[in-house]
Amino acid sequence: MLQYLASLPGAVVLGLIWGVMSLGVFISYKILDIPDLTVDGSFVTGGAVCAVVIFMGGSFWIGILLGIVAGLLCGLITGLLHTLLGIPAILAGILTQLALWSVNLKIISITGQSSNVGISARSFDVIFSQLNVYDTLWKIGIIFVLLVLAFYVFFGTELGASIRATGNNQKMSRAQGINTKFNIVLGLMLSNGLVALSGALLAQYQGFADINMGRGAIVIGLCAVVIGIAITKHISPNFLVRMSGVFVGAIIYYLVYQTVVFLGLDTDLLKMLAALVVAIFLGFPYLYKTYFSKWSRNHKNKKLAAGGNNND
Secondary structure (H helix, E strand, O other): OHHHHHHHHHHHHHHHHHHHHHHHHHHHHHHOOOOOOOHHHHHHHHHHHHHHHHHOOOOHHHHHHHHHHHHHHHHHHHHHHHHOOOOOHHHHHHHHHHHHHHHHHHHHHOOOOOOEEEOOOOOOOOOOOOOOHHHHHHHHHHHHHHHHHHHHHHOOOHHHHHHHHHHHOHHHHHHOOOOHHHHHHHHHHHHHHHHHHHHHHHHHHHOEEEOOOOOOHHHHHHHHHHHHHHHHOOOOOOHHHHHHHHHHHHHHHHHHHHHHHHOOOOHHHHHHHHHHHHHHHHHHHHHHHHHHHHHHHHHHHHHHHHHHHHHO
């Protein structure tokens, strides 16, 4: 049990790092109402670019910045495929993700490696690492607070509000003179910029960037978003609380993951369980509206009918 408790700070750190990625998914999925599958590729791109910069002797700050820029470009490509070529958003994301597999391999190959590049804190200067979990915890906590506050302020501006309006109703937004295509592209850029930032942070924390590190990232992101919204909707509808809830969802996901590992369960099944959790949370409102509410009305009508007969 002591070993399990000692592992929880690391799970919280991973939850916060993946929470940055989940915030990007929140922007594309909940604000823009676009299921963007670029995530699995742009996550690796951010990590690969950052790792290569550090490996080549550059500052980790430059690596993080260039990783974010690379993520912004990934979102730009997906956005242009969707808005300029008319390709459905989900297919545009798949196409970008597919292309990024080759791009990421080429980025990693700059170091002479084939599919991964190591940047262990023992040999390279990084912002944080798993060698000092508690130091990492407060640093990533500051990043979490700054990101949530920054995007809360941004989405309260005229531009941010227009992006939210675009996601709510594109036709009405266009009728109000809003450039919805620009907002979609910008929203996807911001989303993938955050995803790439998360990849850059994870590469430093775990000490390497790998071509497969983003596999299933969209599932983890959706899981964090769905869990976070399910929790925060009972607390407050405030936009700041909803964004913070995304990080809470990611932390819960990794605490569950750590528990699964501690109990000796098959971790190969974890992504399947995550997919089931997302499916349940996404499908529950429909099931409730379609079946439970209908049953509730019928049950209420029967009780009223029975009461009326008794009165007669």
